[in-house]
Amino acid sequence: MTALAPLTTRALPTRKDEAWRYSDVDAAARAWPLAEPDRIVVRAGEAAHRTMLQDVAASDVAIRDLVVEIGAGGIFGLHLLDMGGALGRVTIDVTLHEGAHFELNAALLGAGDQTIELVTRVTHAEPRATSNQTVRAIAGGKATTSYLGQVCVARDAQQTDAVQSFKAMLLGRGATANAKPELEIFADDVKCAHGASVGQLDQQALFYLASRGVDPARARTLMLQAFISGLFDDIADEAERNRFEAAALARLEAME
């Protein structure tokens, strides 16, 4: 397997860079120079969990880079709610050693002119590692939500099991969702599944809700909540879970 270029870059990116192809590079320039990526090391056999709620002001730019190394048999879980900034960009570069597991649950919420994006690279460097990425995106207004998910399986990383699920919902004609799954597999005994879909609010369901008396704004919020439901259920700390649910709900209620 060829050496992987880091997801994070020192030089100002252009949209010719694969990992920036749907980004707002002008907004990104405002955040330059970037801070060093946040490095997380999970030792062999240990489990770690992080939450990230990215909600900077809509006029700001947020670029958060995460580099994660998970030792043999280790587990790392991340819950991400990415919804702030003119550009709200999160990159996660994960390397899995033997039998390690990476679990990602992410919601990308974009409104107005926001560009909200998630770029992941999950490298299964050794055998029997598993990864599961569940990403839901909702784009309203003229917002762009993007998920670029790369899975790399090294030559001897047999019995890799990697799953990516991306579903996006567009609230209007001006909104955009991009999905770019990318698999680079050099082993022969692997399971890599990826699914991506882009849809709109189900008008039949909206009418069903309205016909029972739910007012249209509330019906819409209910449907949007349902779309991202379950993503944050596994946040063990109740206060933190409530913080995620409340922040998402407040944003969904305000989205057009």
Next chain:
Amino acid sequence: MLTIDNLRAEVDGKAILKGLSLTVNAGEIHAIMGPNGAGKSTLAYTLGGRPGYEVTGGTAELEGADLLDMPPHERAAAGLFLGFQYPVEIPGVSNVQFLREALNSQRKHRGEAPLSAADFLRLAREKAALLGLDMEMLKRPVNVGFSGGEKKRAEMVHMGILNPRLAILDETDSGLDIDALKTVGAGINTIMRAPDKAVLLITHYQRLLDYVQPDFVHILADGRIVKSGGPELAKALELGGYAEVLAA
């Protein structure tokens, strides 16, 4: 209760209801029967305010209020319940959450205080028991994974909880086995057979009418009511079919 006068409606530019008139008084159950394509479901959806069902003429009033002028959720608050032939599945939204939302939305619209979670659950449990629906089903996402019979039972539980003045039930009997048919029939009688309520039962077949005795039966054909009568009209249809009864 419900007064429909010369109602015309079209779907995708095609005229479906062509001057339909019907009066339903409080305390009455009316059955509307008719061949495929007569406009039965269009009547239900038009009265419910479904987008895409365009009213091109006539009036429909619910207790004197102009039904056609209201958005769907206000029609519900005004006392209308629309039972769906194909209840919609909504993953991620539980029945309990949906119904409490619906009921309190209606109550708010009518200037009534919202029901607390505890009071709502008590009500839901009572109505679910009445219809023989396991309360656990109500905690699951709306209609997801429900069998045809369970969906229709759930519709009746919705009706019981929302307690409407007028229920328009669109082919509620389709897809039901005999046991479910009996339960649904009993549910309609228990919930809606009252002096201040009324039911418009839209059905293909006589068989539901064995369990819910209508006061009036109407035959809808080509967008109009072409024949009205008592329960005997449904029996005649069962024996002779639409062609024979309409020719008579």
